[in-house]
Amino acid sequence: MQTPSISQLHSAAEQALNRGDMRALHHYCRQILQVEPEYSDAWFLVSIAAAAAGQMHKAVQMVEHALEGHPNNAEYLTQKARYCAQLNLYPAAMQAAEAAIALTPQSALILDTLGVVYAKFDEHEKAIKPLRLATSKTPDNAQFQFNLASTEQFLGNVSSAREAYKKAIALQPHFARARWALSELGKNDEDVVSSEELKLQLQRPGLNTEDQLYLSHALARDYEREGDYTKAFECLDEAKRRHRKKIGYSFEQDAELFNTLKSAFRADSQGCATDLGEESLFIVGMPRSGTTLVERILASHSQAESLGELHEFPLAIKRHSKTASSRTLDPQVITEALKAAPEIIGQDYETHCRARGKHARYLIDKLPMNFLYLGFILRSLPKAKIVVLDRHPLDVCLSNYRQLFSFNFRYYHYHYSLEDTARYICAYRDLMDYWKTLFGDRIHTVNYEKLTENSQQEARDLVDYVGLPWEEGCLEFYRTDAVVSTASSVQVRQPIYRDAVQRWKKYERELTPAIEIFHEAGVI
Numbered sequence: 158m159q160t161p162s163i164s165q166l167h168s169a170a171e172q173a174l175n176r177g178d179m180r181a182l183h184h185y186c187r188q189i190l191q192v193e194p195e196y197s198d199a200w201f202l203v204s205i206a207a208a209a210a211g212q213m214h215k216a217v218q219m220v221e222h223a224l225e226g227h228p229n230n231a232e233y234l235t236q237k238a239r240y241c242a243q244l245n246l247y248p249a250a251m252q253a254a255e256a257a258i259a260l261t262p263q264s265a266l267i268l269d270t271l272g273v274v275y276a277k278f279d280e281h282e283k284a285i286k287p288l289r290l291a292t293s294k295t296p297d298n299a300q301f302q303f304n305l306a307s308t309e310q311f312l313g314n315v316s317s318a319r320e321a322y323k324k325a326i327a328l329q330p331h332f333a334r335a336r337w338a339l340s341e342l343g344k345n346d347e348d349v350v351s352s353e354e355l356k357l358q359l360q361r362p363g364l365n366t367e368d369q370l371y372l373s374h375a376l377a378r379d380y381e382r383e384g385d386y387t388k389a390f391e392c393l394d395e396a397k398r399r400h401r402k403k404i405g406y407s408f409e410q411d412a413e414l415f416n417t418l419k420s421a422f423r424a425d426s427q428g429c430a431t432d433l434g435e436e437s438l439f440i441v442g443m444p445r446s447g448t449t450l451v452e453r454i455l456a457s458h459s460q461a462e463s464l465g466e467l468h469e470f471p472l473a474i475k476r477h478s479k480t481a482s483s484r485t486l487d488p489q490v491i492t493e494a495l496k497a498a499p500e501i502i503g504q505d506y507e508t509h510c511r512a513r514g515k516h517a518r519y520l521i522d523k524l525p526m527n528f529l530y531l532g533f534i535l536r537s538l539p540k541a542k543i544v545v546l547d548r549h550p551l552d553v554c555l556s557n558y559r560q561l562f563s564f565n566f567r568y569y570h571y572h573y574s575l576e577d578t579a580r581y582i583c584a585y586r587d588l589m590d591y592w593k594t595l596f597g598d599r600i601h602t603v604n605y606e607k608l609t610e611n612s613q614q615e616a617r618d619l620v621d622y623v624g625l626p627w628e629e630g631c632l633e634f635y636r637t638d639a640v641v642s643t644a645s646s647v648q649v650r651q652p653i654y655r656d657a658v659q660r661w662k663k664y665e666r667e668l669t670p671a672i673e674i675f676h677e678a679g680v681i
Contacts, residue, residue, distance in 0.1 A: 434538025442546030503537035
C-alpha cells in the first residue's frame with residue numbers, strides 16, 4: 158500500500174478539522190511531523206486539537222513550534238493570542254495579538270478572534286477596530302455582530318450596540334443570548350424586544366436550559382416594565398430551577414467553603430512584614446451591591462486606575478497551592494495555599510498587575526468575589542486597601558436573582574434559586590463579620606444606601622480612607638469615557654440615583670422565602 162504524501166495528509170487533516178474530528182486531526186498531523194518535523198501547518202493544526210481537548214499549555218507549545226518556521230503568520234499569532242488569553246497570560250496574549258494586528262490581517266475570523274482576545278482583558282478600545290472590521294467584511298455572521306455589540310456596549314456606545322444586537326438577532330432568530338443582551342441594554346426602554354416573540358421562542362422544542370434562561374430573563378424585563386412583578390418572578394423561577402437541577406448545585410458546597418475559610422484564618426495568622434500592596438486597592442462585596450459605582454468614583458481620581466474585575470489574585474492562590482483540583486478555590490486549595498510564603502504570593506500578584514501597563518498611585522482590583530480571599534490578601538499584601546460594599550440584603554438578594562451571571566463561573570451557582578441566594582448572602586455577611594473581627598479598620602465599609610443618599614460625604618470618606626486628596630471629578634464619573642465591563646455598564650454612565658433602593662418591596666410577596674431565611678439568621 159502506497160504511503161500517503163504530505164499534501165494528502167495535510168488535506169486529510171484539514172477535512173478532519175472541518176468536520177470537527179479532533180482525533181483524526183491529531184493523527185494526520187502526527188503522521189506529517191514524523192516525516193517532516195518542521196512542517197509548520199501541522200504544528201498549527203495539532204495545536205487546535207490540543208486546545209479542543211482542553212490542553213491549553215500544550216496548545217501554546219505546539220503553535221510556538223509553528224511560529225518558529227513562520228514568525229509572521231497572522232493566523233498562527235492569533236491562535237497563540239487566543240490560547241494565552243484562555244490561560245489568562247496577559248503579556249503573552251497581548252504580545253501575540255499586537256504582532257498579528259501589525260500584519261494587517263484581512264480575514265474576518267482572524268479579526269474577530271483578535272477583538273475577542275482584547276475584550277477578554279477589558280481592552281475594549283483595542284478590540285473595537287478589529288471587531289468593526291470583521292463585521293464589515295462578513296456582515297452576515299451573527300456571532301461577529303454579537304461580539305461587536307458587547308464591546309460597543311462596554312465602551313458606552315449604546316446605539317451602536319443596540320444596532321449590532323438587532324443585526325445578530327435578524328441573522329439568527331434563535332440567538333437567545335443576543336435577545337437577552339438587547340433586553341439588558343434597554344432595561345428602562347419601551348418595546349426593546351417583543352414579548353410575543355420571546356414567548357414563541359420559549360416554546361421551541363428541545364430548548365436547552367441556557368437559552369431558556371436568556372429568554373426568560375428578557376421576558377421578565379418586559380413584565381417588569383408592565384408592572385407585573387408576579388409574572389416576572391414566575392418566569393425567572395421556572396427557568397432557574399430547571400438549570401439548577403441540571404448543574405446539580407447544592408448550597409452545602411459553598412457552606413463548606415465559607416466554613417473552611419473561617420477555620421483557616423485566625424487572629425494569630427502570620428502575614429508578611431513587607432510593604433507589598435502599597436499600590437493595591439481592592440473593592441469587594443456581594444455582586445450587585447454597588448461595587449461598580451464605588452469603582453467609578455475612585456477610578457475618576459487622577460491618582461487611581463481600574464484594572465477591572467481582575468482574576469489575578471484567585472489565580473495566584475491557585476498556582477501556589479499546587480493542587481490538581483479543577484476548581485480555583487476549594488478546601489484543599491485553601492489548606493495548601495497557606496503553606497506557601499505569603500510574600501511570594503503577593504509578589505506574584507503585583508507582577509501580574511504591573512504587566513497590565515498601568516502606573517497610577519493605586520491600581521483598583523474590582524472583583525466582587527475577592528471577599529472570599531480577604532484573609533489571603535491581607536496576609537500577602539499587608540499594605541493593600543480594602544473597600545467592602547454593604548447593601549440591604551433584600552435588595553442584594555433580588556438583584557442577584559434578577560441578574561444572569563456567567564454559566565461557567567461556579568461562584569455564581571447560588572443565584573439559580575432564591576433560597577440559595579438568601580443563604581449565600583447570610584454566609585457572606587457572616588464571613589465579612591469574621592474578616593472585620595480579624596482585620597478591624599484595615600477594611601473600609603461603604604453603605605450603598607448612604608452613598609446614594611449623601612454621595613458627597615460618603616465619597617469624601619472613601620477617598621480619605623484610601624489616603625488621596627479629594628477631587629470633585631470623583632462624583633462626575635459618568636462624564637468620563639471609561640470602559641465598564643460589568644452588568645452595570647449602562648447604569649454607571651449616569652449620575653448617582655436612588656431608583657434601586659428598596660426595589661425589593663415591588664417583589665415583597667415573592668421574596669417571602671428569602672425574608673424568612675434572613676429573619677432566622679438575624680440579618681434583617
